[in-house]
Amino acid sequence: MKNFLIVFAVLAIGLQTKAQDLFDILENETPQTKSYTTSTFKGTRILNGHSIENRKKGILEFVISHRFGRVNLGAEELYGLDQSNIRFAFEYGIIDDIMIGVGRSSFDKTYDAFLKYKVLKQSEGKNSFPFTVSLFGSVAHKTLKDFDPEDEPSFSERLFYTSQLLIARKFSSGVSIQIMPSYIHRNSVKIAEDSNDIFAIGIGGRVKLTKRISVNGEYHYTINPLESIDASNSLAFGIDIETGGHVFQIILSNSITMIEKSFITESTDDFFEGDVHLGFNISRAFQFGKHKKKKLQKMKESEQ
Numbered sequence: 416m417k418n419f420l421i422v423f424a425v426l427a428i429g430l431q432t433k434a435q436d437l438f439d440i441l442e443n444e445t446p447q448t449k450s451y452t453t454s455t456f457k458g459t460r461i462l463n464g465h466s467i468e469n470r471k472k473g474i475l476e477f478v479i480s481h482r483f484g485r486v487n488l489g490a491e492e493l494y495g496l497d498q499s500n501i502r503f504a505f506e507y508g509i510i511d512d513i514m515i516g517v518g519r520s521s522f523d524k525t526y527d528a529f530l531k532y533k534v535l536k537q538s539e540g541k542n543s544f545p546f547t548v549s550l551f552g553s554v555a556h557k558t559l560k561d562f563d564p565e566d567e568p569s570f571s572e573r574l575f576y577t578s579q580l581l582i583a584r585k586f587s588s589g590v591s592i593q594i595m596p597s598y599i600h601r602n603s604v605k606i607a608e609d610s611n612d613i614f615a616i617g618i619g620g621r622v623k624l625t626k627r628i629s630v631n632g633e634y635h636y637t638i639n640p641l642e643s644i645d646a647s648n649s650l651a652f653g654i655d656i657e658t659g660g661h662v663f664q665i666i667l668s669n670s671i672t673m674i675e676k677s678f679i680t681e682s683t684d685d686f687f688e689g690d691v692h693l694g695f696n697i698s699r700a701f702q703f704g705k706h707k708k709k710k711l712q713k714m715k716e717s718e719q
Contacts, residue, residue, distance in 0.1 A: 452537040455547060455585040456593070458662035459506065459514070459531075460696055461619035462633045462651040463670055463678045466593060467549040467583040469533055470508035470700065478504040478518070478698045480673045482666075487689035495693060502673045522672045523561075529553035537584060546584040553577045555676050572603040575676040589623035597635070599676050608642040613680050617649075627657045631664075635679045649678045650686045664696040 456466035459476070470476050484498030492498060504518030512533040519526050535548040555575040562568060576599070583593035595617035604611055617635040624630060633651045640646040651668035669686040670678035673696075684690030 449538045449540045449542060452539070452547065452585050455537070455583050455591045456621050456631075457629055457655045457657050458664070458696075458698065460664065461593065461621070462631050462653045462664065462666050462696075463649060463668060463673060464595060464617060464619065464633060464635070464675065465529075465531060465549075465551055465579070465581060466619070467533060467547045467581045469512060469514040469531060469549075470506060472508050472510045473703045474508045475701045475703060476506045476698050477701070478502075478506060478516075478696065480504075480694070480696045482668070482671045482673060482692045482694035484671075485684065485690050485692060487691070500671050500673070518674070520672065520674060520677075522677060524558040525555050525674065525677070526558065527553055527555040527674050531581075546582055549581040549583075551577070551579040551581055553675060555674055568603060574602045576600040577675040577679075579675065589629075591621045593619045595619070595635070597675065597679060599680055601676075604641075605643040610639055610641075613641070614638040615679050617679070621655070629655045631655060637680060641680055644681065645683055646680065647682045647685055649682045661697060661699045666694040666696065667691050668694060 454468075456468050459466055459468050459470065480502040482500045484492055484495030486494045488495050488498075500520065500522045502518050502520040502522075504516055506514060506516035508514050514531045515529065517526070517528045529552065531549055531551045533547065533549045535544060535546075537547045538544050553576070555577075556570070557573045557575070578598045580596045581593060582595075583591060585591045597615040597617060599613040599615070601609075601611050601613075615635050615637045617633065619631065619633040621629050621631050631651075631653050633649075635649040637646060637648055647669060649668070649670045651666055651670065653664050653666035653668075656663045656665070668678075669684040669690050669692065670682040671684070671692050672678045672681065684692070
């Protein structure tokens with residue numbers, strides 16, 4: 416019995432030593448660096464709304480967005496193509512995680528500016544994190560003269576503010592989902608029953624079909640819609656086509672506007688009743704600074 420216990424003790428010590436050696440090997444083989452997820456979405460927009468993606472530092476992007484009239488207007492209006500809303504914008508990456516932009520929309524002759532800051536990033540490896548989080552804030556100023564000259568609103572009364580928390584996860588190389596809690600504040604409202612503060616929740620997604628093509632969807636549910644209009648929740652479907660220096664998006668939506676304060680709170684058409692607007696977003700990126708070709712090529716490769 417004594418000899419058995421001695422042999423057992425020796426074997427136990429030997430196994431413990433082997434196990435410790437195995438743990439040391441596994442620990443050495445485990446990645447100690449953090450790998451960040453890239454290209455959750457192909458561009459800076461899902462469709463109408465912003466994605467968590469930013470332009471890289473030194474990249475200036477020129478964006479043109481169009482939304483035509485309803486396709487159910489028929490041949491007399493060329494299925495909506497005779498009508499058009501347009502937005503031009505310049506958007507710039509200050510650093511990789513901070514992007515700014517300014518734009519002008521024909522709808523309500525509105526000027527807007529925004530800032531987007533990526534605060535957390537989806538990653539793998541040491542101290543991994545499951546999703547990416549961006550903060551988005553914008554201000555818009557309506558300049559359309561749709562008021563009585565004797566009752567002209569002040570500059571501040573025609574301002575609108577939007578704040579969003581953009582939370583996205585890339586589940587695989589082909590599937591990404593984003594949710595968007597949103598808050599819109601209007602400095603003035605049409606009627607007393609309208610709330611100055613509107614809350615909404617959005618969801619969007621991307622499914623990659625090929626290296627350069629994906630299909631996207633986006634929906635925004637307004638929790639406390641405006642009472643002065645027959646508001647509808649914004650819904651859109653579209654296709655992303657990446658062609659080197661720009662991303663081209665073809666969109667079908669019940670919203671005719673392209674900034675958050677408008678398409679989230681002021682959409683009035685019913686997608687499933689045929690009130691569908693054909694539209695597109697097209698962007699062109701330009702690199703400023705040193706190593707222009709190298710950086711622009713890296714950006715193109717990351718979008719694929």
